[in-house]
Amino acid sequence: MEKILEKRIDTMQLDPMIPLRAKVKKIFWETEDVFTFELVYDEENRRDFSFKPGQFNMLYSFGVGESAISISSDSDKHGSVLHTIHKVGYVTSALSKLKKGDIVGLRGPFGSSWPLDITKGRDVCIIAGGLGLPPLRPAIYHIFKHRKQYGKVTILYGARSPRDIMFPVELEAWKKKHDVQVEVTVDRADSTWRGHIGVVTTLLSYTELDPEKTTAMICGPEIMMKYTVDELMKNNISDKNIYVSLERNMKCALGFCGHCQYGPSFVCKDGPVFSFSNVTDIFEIREL
Amino acid sequence: MANEMKKIDKNGLGSIISALLEKGYKVIGPVLNGGAIIYDEITGVNDLPEGWGDKQEAATYRVVKRSDKALFGYVVGPHSWKKFLYPQKTKLWEAEKNNKGFDIKPSNGTAVKYAFLGVRSCELNAIQIQDRVFNNGMFADTFYNKIRKEIFTIAVNCTQAGGTCFCVSMDTGPKAKGGYDLALTEVINESGHYFILDEGSEKGREISSKVLSSEASQDEISAADKAVKNAEDNMGRKMNTDGIKEMLYNNHDHPAWALIAARCLSCANCTMVCPTCFCANVDDTTDLTGSHTERWRRWDSCFALDYSKVAGGNFRTSIKARYRQWMTHKLASWIDQFGSSGCVGCGRCISWCPVGIDITKEVELIRETAKA
Amino acid sequence: MEDLSGILKNHPFLKDLDENYLQQITSCASNVVFKENDIIFKEGDEAKSFYLIRSGKVALELNGREKGNVRILTIGSGQILGWSWIVSPYKWHFEAHALEDVNAIALDGKCLREKCEEDPKMGYEMIKRFTQILEQRLRSTRMQLLDVYGKS
Structure with a gap:
């Protein structure tokens, strides 16, 4: 248990309170009020997007605030990450107005994941x-x-x-x-x-x-x-x-x-x- | 073999303050201000509330003049050391819009070295409880830990109990059992006005070595112990903590919650004065040009309606649910989360509740007809 | 071809039913087929029977007058269509459309009611099974009322 926790802190590297810059590579609307972002890390602090299915990131819209958003992409794909967002509050409305090339803040990944390992064979x-x-x-x-x-x-x-x-x-x-x-x-x-x-x-x-x-x-x-x-x-x-x-x-x-x-x-x-x-x-x- | 104890007088205490100031500490101690004894910056013994005490009951706090010249003759005021270790407002970072989008600059936090004079045993316990909150095994809060690491603590053992105190029930006092650099017990009797000084750390020994002191006699130590015993025997409140976690977990639907909620104003006073409550919100504030923004963390309270708001609604709309959350967290789920109760029995939530809701009485109310 | 009692016996609604009751019910049953887009019954019509759906999908539609037609539920294989046969005055409250070709067993309401009157134990057994369906439908309707996926 201790080991896992240490590793967790280690992979976070930077202060987990500080968002990193991520660039909107693509934004597309799933429904009238739900959209999906494809995000890539901004070059300067490029980092691998490693996450486990079920985890979430905190997405930050400049000057507006942060929202916890689950990750909706393939966890084997490390170059970019997808978030599917319901436009419902201040932050998600602000995020929905961003365009390709715009920058958001990102912290994470956080939280537990779906039990895919122990479910093998079931x-x-x-x-x-x-x-x-x-x-x-x-x-x-x-x-x-x-x-x-x-x-x-x-x-x-x-x-x-x-x-x-x-x-x-x-x-x-x-x-x-x-x-x-x-x-x-x-x-x-x-x-x-x-x-x-x-x-x-x-x-x-x-x-x-x-x-x-x-x-x-x-x-x-x-x-x-x-x-x-x-x-x-x-x-x-x-x-x-x-x-x-x-x-x-x-x-x-x-x-x-x-x-x-x-x-x-x-x-x-x-x-x-x-x-x-x-x-x-x-x-x-x-x-x- | 008992630890060798020193004895100092008021001047000796002044020398301790001077020695700390010389070492670059910002010394914080009790001062009389605005009709209450609060914690603020001090530069010498004359800043201390000499001859002042306090009277506390449910929804009541008054400073009162004492008949003696005790420097620590009060119990606890509305402040706790939380406001220095975990300030009510902290800038977490700021960001500037630019051609890359924006740059985030982390805030350095407070670089101050605090020396706390007059830390009660319940408050020492509260600090240790918050230590476990802000270093939860998965994450450590940089701001809290930066200040925490540097503090110098001078505990003052209680020689009287307040009307709302129940540290004995919570096993958090009245005598400080460790976690301090120095500990004082104030004694005023026919043989004079002195302090028994106990060194709790190397840092403490270093400071006390600079102060004129004498070796405390057995009688003097006994007098100090007796004074502390006085506090122990005169607790204003008590709380039966036997199986309290299970009791509260099993009684989420107890009718008492509605009775308490009918009085509760959900004003959040209890959470503000509580030395262990740690909830915080974050605010993002932007200047008028829209190019500079800051993220501030400020104390929040589980009594606030927005506290449990999510995109799809709100999980705790009733005051009943919010009071229950606060008390059940403090006395029960805290144990599961951090290995100890979140209550140190300081009584502040009772004194500062505008309608006199009394956590010890409410626990009894539930216990009387609790489901097993 | 599987005989009627065999089909009935294997339908989830009649699972573990007493053999004797099953025989009684079989005597009220007939095989029916509906083509895609058939209207199986209409609002206000006499509820002569109910259906154990074997395959295909049926939509229940409520005419909301100026609110238009609202589809409230679909019913598919293994499920039950209709309970108005058991409640006086035995009239349909919805319109049922076959969304696909439907194979079903129709059970004659009047025939079944008479058998239940004669043998209240069997009647009670039927009521127990229908109450389950009613409870599920009511719960589902309340969930739909909550509009759980909508913005609050």
């Missing part, structure tokens, strides 16, 4: 809701790249409406793979939508999960994760094999500012990915 069920898909995408890339190391792979995704679906082209491509089941549902749609309608948990009835062999990785709004966990447990999947990625207010990402406390944990450094067995006792507590 079935994986990935369940995402809304903006919960981007933080899971690096895990999906990893599993596809090392497909033989995993058993049955299922991706269940729920979005608000057809036009709010993240990465629709990729989802279609994943659907065509013969060794993965992909189901997408939306909460509301008009009659042009031919896919599933209903909450994401309804998709569980279209797949058979082996409770002994399946590890579930869930990311989405907390209430969506709660319902999903309930359904998985009904299917006899143990809380030890369920992982959730939690969101809390984050200011420092270092465990100093206190904002992201969740019971005994700091979501920034003990999370964002938690084994559900570590939060079972507190997950039902209101306003914790």
